[in-house]
Amino acid sequence: MQKYMKCLLAVAALFVSYAGQAQQMDGLVADGPALYAEYCAKCHGKNGRSNTFIGLLTFSQNLTNAAWQAETLDADIYAAIAGGRRMMPSYADKLSVVELQALVDVVRDLQR
Numbered sequence: 804m805q806k807y808m809k810c811l812l813a814v815a816a817l818f819v820s821y822a823g824q825a826q827q828m829d830g831l832v833a834d835g836p837a838l839y840a841e842y843c844a845k846c847h848g849k850n851g852r853s854n855t856f857i858g859l860l861t862f863s864q865n866l867t868n869a870a871w872q873a874e875t876l877d878a879d880i881y882a883a884i885a886g887g888r889r890m891m892p893s894y895a896d897k898l899s900v901v902e903l904q905a906l907v908d909v910v911r912d913l914q915r
């Protein structure tokens with residue numbers, strides 16, 4: 804019986820530590836394309852060209868524009884997403900640093 808309890812406790816301890824780790828992992832891995840679809844596509848469009856109704860209304864940046872991509876640093880893109888730009892809302896309080904960085908990568912991928 805004692806042996807059984809020990810085993811049960813060990814399993815419970817393992818489970819608790821695993822659950823703790825899973826919680827810490829939250830926000831450490833980010834699905835950039837899913838985040839883009841959820842937060843950005845309504846203005847910038849799935850393809851980044853911002854040819855959506857809201858995109859046109861808010862004068863959203865065409866993210867596929869080669870000249871804009873060339874003159875823009877990753878840090879500028881990050882700052883725009885974190886802090887907002889004109890009619891674009893800020894996302895610093897909604898998304899983790901890892902998620903913001905994943906979105907920078909998505910924006911970069913739009914030029915290809």
Ligand code: HEC
Nearest residue numbers: 842843846861862863864879880883884888889890891906
């Ligand atoms: C409400 C519409 C709207 C939403 C939602 C939105 N944006 Fe924007 N975005 C804009 C507007 C407007 C601009 C500013 C255009 C300008 O600078 O003239 C902009 C600019 C940008 C820029 C260019 C900044 C620069 O340096 O020129 C990037 C990059 C960007 N958005 C990415 C995103 C990403 C990624 C998301 C999702 C997290 C997002 N946007 C969500 C409207 C939006």
